[in-house]
Amino acid sequence: MNAIEVHNLSHHYNGRNVYQDLTFTVPQGSICGLLGKNGQGKTTLVNILMGFLKPTGGRCLVLGENSHSLSPDVRKRIGLLHEGHQAYEFMTIAQTERFFRGFYPDWKPDIFYSLVKKMGLSHRHRVGNMSCGQRSQVVLGVIMAQNPDLLILDDYSMGLDAGYRRLFLDVLHDFAAMDGKTIFVTSHIVQDLEQLVDTIFFLDQGKITRTGLKEFLNSFKKYVFHSNKGALPLEDEVIKGIERRRDLFTVYSYHDCDTVTERLSRQGVEVRDLRRADMTLEDGFIGLMGKY
Amino acid sequence: MISSILLKEWLKVKYFFIGVLALNIGVCLKIYFDIRGLILAEHPEMIWYEAIHLHNVFFKEIMFFPLVTGLILAAAQLVPEISRRRMRISLHLPLHRDWLLLLSVFTGLFFFLTVVGISAVLIYFTMRTWFPYEVSMTVLTTMGPWILAGILGYLGFTAVLLEPFKTRKVFLAIIFSVIVSAMYMGIGYGWLSPAMPYLVWLVPLFLLCVFESGHRFQQRGA
Numbered sequence: 001m002n003a004i005e006v007h008n009l010s011h012h013y014n015g016r017n018v019y020q021d022l023t024f025t026v027p028q029g030s031i032c033g034l035l036g037k038n039g040q041g042k043t044t045l046v047n048i049l050m051g052f053l054k055p056t057g058g059r060c061l062v063l064g065e066n067s068h069s070l071s072p073d074v075r076k077r078i079g080l081l082h083e084g085h086q087a088y089e090f091m092t093i094a095q096t097e098r099f100f101r102g103f104y105p106d107w108k109p110d111i112f113y114s115l116v117k118k119m120g121l122s123h124r125h126r127v128g129n130m131s132c133g134q135r136s137q138v139v140l141g142v143i144m145a146q147n148p149d150l151l152i153l154d155d156y157s158m159g160l161d162a163g164y165r166r167l168f169l170d171v172l173h174d175f176a177a178m179d180g181k182t183i184f185v186t187s188h189i190v191q192d193l194e195q196l197v198d199t200i201f202f203l204d205q206g207k208i209t210r211t212g213l214k215e216f217l218n219s220f221k222k223y224v225f226h227s228n229k230g231a232l233p234l235e236d237e238v239i240k241g242i243e244r245r246r247d248l249f250t251v252y253s254y255h256d257c258d259t260v261t262e263r264l265s266r267q268g269v270e271v272r273d274l275r276r277a278d279m280t281l282e283d284g285f286i287g288l289m290g291k292y
Numbered sequence: 293m294i295s296s297i298l299l300k301e302w303l304k305v306k307y308f309f310i311g312v313l314a315l316n317i318g319v320c321l322k323i324y325f326d327i328r329g330l331i332l333a334e335h336p337e338m339i340w341y342e343a344i345h346l347h348n349v350f351f352k353e354i355m356f357f358p359l360v361t362g363l364i365l366a367a368a369q370l371v372p373e374i375s376r377r378r379m380r381i382s383l384h385l386p387l388h389r390d391w392l393l394l395l396s397v398f399t400g401l402f403f404f405l406t407v408v409g410i411s412a413v414l415i416y417f418t419m420r421t422w423f424p425y426e427v428s429m430t431v432l433t434t435m436g437p438w439i440l441a442g443i444l445g446y447l448g449f450t451a452v453l454l455e456p457f458k459t460r461k462v463f464l465a466i467i468f469s470v471i472v473s474a475m476y477m478g479i480g481y482g483w484l485s486p487a488m489p490y491l492v493w494l495v496p497l498f499l500l501c502v503f504e505s506g507h508r509f510q511q512r513g514a
Contacts, residue, residue, distance in 0.1 A: 052380060054511045068511070076386035086378050090303050102296030103385050 002061075003028045003150050003182040004049060009058035011044065018044055019206045022058070026199075028149075031176050031183040033193040033213075036203030037289055042186040043083055045203070046154045049184075050080055063150060076104060079148035083155050085136040089128030093138060096127060100142050108145045115141035115171065132159035140171055150182045151175065157189040165192055172196055194281035204289055213281070222279035222287060223260050224250050230270035238263040241287030250277070252287025293387065294395060300382075301369060301399040308368035309403050312361045316354070316407050320414035323351045324421075331422050343427060347480035349434060351415045355479075358408045358435075358442030359472065366449040369400050374453055374509075383510055393506045397450060397499065404446055408439050433482035440491060441475035447498035448472065454505035456512040464501065 004026035011018045018041040026032050036042050047053040049060055051068045060067035065074045091099060093116055101107045116123075119134050127138055136156070143151065151172075157165050169192060175181055176196070187193055193200070200216060202209045220240075228247040233239055238259060241252035249269075253260050257276055264271050279287075327350050331339060342348040373379035382392055412435050420428040448468030455461045471494060478484065484491070 050380075050384060052383070052510060072386035072388060075384055078384070080384050082377075082380055084376070086376065086381055088300065088303075088372070088378060088381065090372055091300075095299065095303060099296045099300055102293045103387065 001028045002026060003030075003063060004184060005059075005061040006049075007059045007061075009048070009055055009060060011041070011048065011053075011055045011057075013044070017206055019055075019208075022206070022208050024201060024208050024210055026182060026184055028182050029180050030199050031172075031197045032185070032199045032201060033197035034184065034186045034201045034203060035190060035193070035285055035289070036186075040203045040205070042203060043154055046083075046152060046186065049152060050078075076146075077149040079143035079146050079151045081139060081143055081151075081153040081156050084158055085132065085139045085156075087127045087135055087139050087142075089126070092124050092126050093121065094123040096138060096142065097123075097145075100145070104146045106147045108147055111147075112141040112145035115144060118167070133161060133164035136160055136164055136168065140168060144171060144175065149180065151184070153183070153185040153187075155186050155188060157187045157192055165189060169195055190282040190285045191280055200281075202285075202288060216284060217279065217281065219254055220252060220279070220284050220288065221254070221256075221260075222250060222252055222277045222283050223257065223274055224248060224277045225264075225274035226272040227270045231268035233264055233269045234267055236263070236267075239267075241290060243286070243291075250287075252279075252284070297392070297395045298399055301396055301403075304372050305365055305368040305400070305403055308364055309407070312364050313407050313410065316357055316361065316411040317414065319354050319357055320411055320418065323353055323415065324418045326350070326353075327418060327422060336422075339422075343423065343481075347483075349479055349481060351418070351431070351434075352479060354411060354415065354435070355438045355476065357411065358404075358438045359445045361407050362404055362442035362444075362446030363449050365400050365404050366446045366453065369396060370450055370453040379509070389506060389510060390503050393502055394499075397447065397502060400446060400450070401443065404442060408435075408442060411435075412439070427481070430481040433485045433488075434480075436482075436488050437475040437484040437491070440488070440494075441472045444468065444472050444475075444494055444498055447495070447502055451498065451501040451505040454502065454509045456505075456509050460508075464505075468498070 002025040006022055006024050009019050009022040034042050034045065044053060048055050049062055049067050051070050054068050062070060063074045063077055065071060088096065088099070097109060097112050101109065115137055119137055121130070121134065127135055130138070156168055160168065172183060173196065176183055185193065185197065194213070197213055200211055200213055202211070226247050227249055233242050233249060233251055235242060238253055238255050239251050240254070243250040251260060251264070257274065261271055261274050330350070343350065373382070383389060385392065412432060415435065416428055416431045419431055448464070452461055452465050452468065455464055475484070
């Protein structure tokens with residue numbers, strides 16, 4: 001069964017096409033990361049999935065229901081982290097717990113307080129007086145205490161230092177280990193997702209590509225070589241991404257070393273010491289999507 | 293669920309509620325001391341003549357305070373929700389959007405009616421101190437249009453704040469302002485009483501505007 005199904009989704013904003021015929025599914029029990037450069041519509045997609053934006057065309061099903069008319073029963077099963085760790089800043093920690101408790105019959109106060117306790121703050125501390133990291137813990141506590149079936153996290157790493165990001169990942173790992181739980185996450189910190197997701201969606205210029213994390217890291221390769229004369233490498237069907245720092249070039253490709261060398265030579269590029277280098281997900285992301 | 297909504301609304305408005313309550317009580321006290329001073333300084337027959345024949349409303353200083361109260365309470369409830377689009381938190385709760393809005397609005401109206409109710413009672417007892425029962429009783433019918441203006445102002449401002457389209461926002465603001473200003477077109481003891489049974493139907497109409505704006509607010513990216 002799919003936790004999320006998107007069929008032929010189209011959306012345009014101010015005359016600009018954000019998506020055209022976007023189709024993908026997120027199977028139940030999977031941990032999916034949505035990656036894309038700024039402005040490619042990741043938050044817009046989350047907004048559509050949560051019914052905060054009506055798409056121009058197509059259909060989105062979340063836990064079997066149309067995303068722009070989700071019933072309260074389905075919303076109860078979705079833990080949603082809004083971009084910027086949105087929280088009611090006029091509430092204290094205890095008031096936040098009291099407020100959300102009333103809506104969720106399976107509410108687990110011990111989970112909420114165990115996450116909040118790590119900050120060592122009084123329960124009477126106001127959310128508005130917290131740092132971004134502290135607020136993120138309160139929001140995470142709220143989401144986890146709901147015991148949702150589907151987690152949708154919109155850029156959970158925004159404004160968080162390494163410690164809070166790691167804390168988030170620890171909690172998400174524990175959540176993902178439970179049976180049938182699905183996570184759909186976007187983040188600007190791509191290397192964090194490498195430790196969490198099993199499936200990646202690349203969103204680029206209105207199109208979406210799905211791949212397994214391991215499959216991507218095995219098939220997409222990073223090569224480095226030196227060159228200080230001859231032509232500059234160009235992107236084509238073999239060379240997917242190019243980076244340059246002085247005479248050190250990095251190229252990305254789905255092809256093997258020989259094919260890449262041959263293609264570069266054919267482009268008139270002087271290639272010295274070409275070798276395959278270790279590639280992180282962030283490298284792969286830059287190689288595939290580009291820097292800008 | 294309901295207690296959670298009530299908690300949230302109270303936390304947002306509590307300081308504003310206390311503020312507008314103090315403001316309204318302050319005006320009521322001023323009116324009390326003004327009338328007292330008038331009675332002591334002038335012949336009671338003159339005061340009687342002014343009230344009954346000239347329709348001089350001695351408590352007219354409070355006329356705009358219900359409207360101001362409504363506007364302040366609406367802003368206190370909505371501004372924390374629409375700034376940085378925090379209302380998405382509530383819109384994601386397992387509760388129907390219209391039911392959520394209705395509970396919020398009813399809570400706001402409860403606070404509003406508490407404030408203006410206390411004002412009306414204070415004005416009534418002020419009038420009752422120096423005027424006959426019949427004159428004192430007209431406090432409610434005289435204040436009726438002002439209280440209705442406050443309710444409509446509260447609902448209208450709520451709808452305007454929720455409305456995501458700028459042109460529609462301006463249009464709604466103009467329409468609501470014109471309707472609310474109609475409540476202030478005349479003055480006198482119970483001057484609008486014959487029309488009040490019809491004018492109260494504006495309340496559900498304004499409430500529908502809140503739901504419609506809320507619907508558009510959610511569908512436009514909240």
